[in-house]
Amino acid sequence: KAGVTQTPRYLIKTRGQQVTLSCSPISGHRSVSWYQQTPGQGLQFLFEYFSETQRNKGNFPGRFSGRQFSNSRSEMNVSTLELGDSALYLCASSPLEIPETQYFGPGTRLLVL
Amino acid sequence: AQSVTQLGSHVSVSEGALVLLRCNYSSSVPPYLFWYVQYPNQGLQLLLKYTSAATLVKGINGFEAEFKKSETSFHLTKPSAHMSDAAEYFCAVSATGANSKLTFGKGITLSVRP
Secondary structure, three states, rough: OOOEEEEEOOOEOOOOOOEEEEOOOOOOOEEEEEEEOOOOOOEEEEEEOOEEEEEOOOOOOEEEEEEEOOOOEEEEEOOOOOOHHEEEEEEEEEOOOOOOOEEEOOOOOEOOO | OOEEEEEOOOOEEOOOOOOOEOOOOEEOEEEEEEEEEEEOOOOOOEEEEEEOOOEEEEEEOOEEEEOOOOEEEEEEEEOOOHHHOOOOOEEEEEEEEOOOEEEOOOEEEEEEOO
């Protein structure tokens, strides 16, 4: 099976812009989670989607949002970008039979100038 | 609530030496525990996981970890380090349940000297 794929891999934006990141889970996985990784804060949970519904949300401002489509693909959006949003954004998917186990994609590296 | 503590940010070992990366957790409910590895410019790869079955868990690439409830620890070991083991290692915890987020430690960078 193909792994989790994320597009784009690299992105450069300027402050105030918005950005949309995409994640395709492993075939058959219906749960998708998003994490932000920065040198200062480490890995932090953003949100989790299952069957197009947000099931869990981390402690991030409302500028961070996401959604999931009927084919389990997910997108996350960050509006009004700030310099501090520069990070590696990781997507992970989980299978129904072992929902506690998350498999990660390669990430999208976002640089905000 | 769950949390993970990984003491130290950097461990350096010689090739062929024992690798020991420490992880202590805090959890208000029975936890699931994980070790992930991250190579430069890549995502996270699952090394092994503990989900309340055997307390000694074997993972990929010769790594293993032992769950010790009395010590709230889940240390990662490998008998003999290889140059290819140089990477960043993350311990993570989640609560039992289907929709539980992972809470990560700050990570440990492992260097392997020739």
